[in-house]
Amino acid sequence: MGWDVGPDEVESIALGSGILGTGGGGNPYLGKLHLLQELKQGARVRVVDPSDIGDDDVVIAVSGMGAPTVSLEKLSRGQECYEAFMALERHTGTHAVAVVPGEIGGSNSMTPLIVAAQGNVPCVDADPMGRAFPELDMDTFAIYGVSPSPAALCDAQRNIVVLDSVATPKWAEHLFRAATIAMGGSAGLAMPYMRGAKMKSTAIWGSMSLALRLGSLVRAARREKSSPIDAILTETDGILLFTGKIIDVGRRTTAGFAKGSMTILGHGAYAGESMGIEFQNENLVARIGETVVATVPDLICVVEEETAEPIGTEVLRYGLRVAVLGLPADPKLRTSRALEVVGPPAFGYDLPFVPLETAKVTA
């Protein structure tokens, strides 16, 4: 089972994954151009079901690592993730039968498809987030026991660092974050390395298809002059949290992350109210006044009000008219084991996780 990725699919996946990026994951635009170029040069990119991978087959996940604010200005050479992928094959003396998205949100939807084109391997229709997260250990692979080592990181100078052994997933994040910063703030990551059985039991299935479907629906709605936001909410069981105009943005790139907050002044049904959203690469907590209406790991998506074009935290600016959508996180991210790693306290908030469907009703 599977499907081929052509130029039309690329456009839809880039758009859909931008929405799932919840402000982070990086803008897919440059990756999209790169992938379209690979297709033009004759590469065939095929997406396969997780069930198509044998239990003992080796697969390797890839993603770009770094702050979106950096990736916006420091262009990648375009080979980083594939070089890291091959470095892990060399290091382990094994051959990977497929590449897995390390994060579906944002530019990291394009990354595994580019590696699939470069390495002539299929891309698995799954990822460990169903969204984007800022840190390496914040994914279902790490949460459900896939070893973070070996892993490889490659930069634009072709410096390649391999993590041979690591005490905990947090140490993997700590060491590779330091390396990414030393590399100038962005790098290509191959991690984790795993067998098919473990990938199938821990991944969130169908994320690439979801990105494709979301993008297709939004593009169709734009053509048909229907509401792209309604299309997203229907497809994802999501909730419209707010609409308004961005009136303030504070953001700094620190310790390898884009951190900050935005304030949105309500209009329409939300006139007279204001929403504050805090982010670390991704949007983490949304409040209307003092009331929390959505928290990580649920998806807090800021999109242009008319077109549903996703807005990354690196390009937020005064005056944008936006809608804020809340999409429920995958159940694998809502378990107590997962919430220890991706719930609000993991980001330093003294808040419990309240599923957004509950929070909204309460608010």
Next chain:
Amino acid sequence: MGWDVGPDEVESIALGSGILGTGGGGNPYLGKLHLLQELKQGARVRVVDPSDIGDDDVVIAVSGMGAPTVSLEKLSRGQECYEAFMALERHTGTHAVAVVPGEIGGSNSMTPLIVAAQGNVPCVDADPMGRAFPELDMDTFAIYGVSPSPAALCDAQRNIVVLDSVATPKWAEHLFRAATIAMGGSAGLAMPYMRGAKMKSTAIWGSMSLALRLGSLVRAARREKSSPIDAILTETDGILLFTGKIIDVGRRTTAGFAKGSMTILGHGAYAGESMGIEFQNENLVARIGETVVATVPDLICVVEEETAEPIGTEVLRYGLRVAVLGLPADPKLRTSRALEVVGPPAFGYDLPFVPLETAKVTA
């Protein structure tokens, strides 16, 4: 050819390498205790000539990486370098026939002997510095073209990072410095990995023997109540640069290094004069008044005036009565190619390198 390392040799090497450390390389005391323990448990440690290694044989250099101020308080687990050594063997799928000292100065004289004991391999009587230097690319292996990759770094938690490919030796320093800092400021390094032919053509031969000889001479002089300082100067063609009392020390641990300066108020033949010495882990430049009398890569060794006990930059303090010795660097460090990497400008000084035998005459 070769010789065995017993407890008496350990004492002498630790002392001699402390002198060659020129203030850096870390205090050999803890490493000495560890090595004596290995010998007590039956390990046999043999030092062999570089010429005993076949041209195609694989050898791996090891050393501790980090600021001496950190190593003083953050104890090593004792396996870090051997783990890094084995990680390189695994990564390359080859077996190393011997370990090479990555730096003879200070605690790094003990490190390869400990790895020799743990791995049951001989230690080569050579190193790439004949002293200690603060940065990874500052050695004759890197200067004369040995590839810095692959290399491995291991910390006390058994996190192991392998440098698979690297653009330049400077990048190796940059990336592994960042990793060492992330690991808490000290780690065990295995680097470079090389064939016997390359090691023999680029290394400084006989450094372990020199450390042994220096230590033995100083210990003999102490026993015989003759001058240990004269013994050092005669053995090394060195020069007595100054004697006096330390009256000021400024030191901070920054970006992974112990940086600072000391002021010594002269006495005896130097009464009325003062010497300033600046250091980055190791002593770099010595001035009497405004006149430069010795610069890196020549060895500027601060020792206790009576006993010739070497004083690391991490334990400098007010009131110590010291002698400052200048020992000429190995000719492999005085070539124009080497001076680009280890001359005063490489440390940010707008000074030419003047061999200390010339500087002293001029001064």
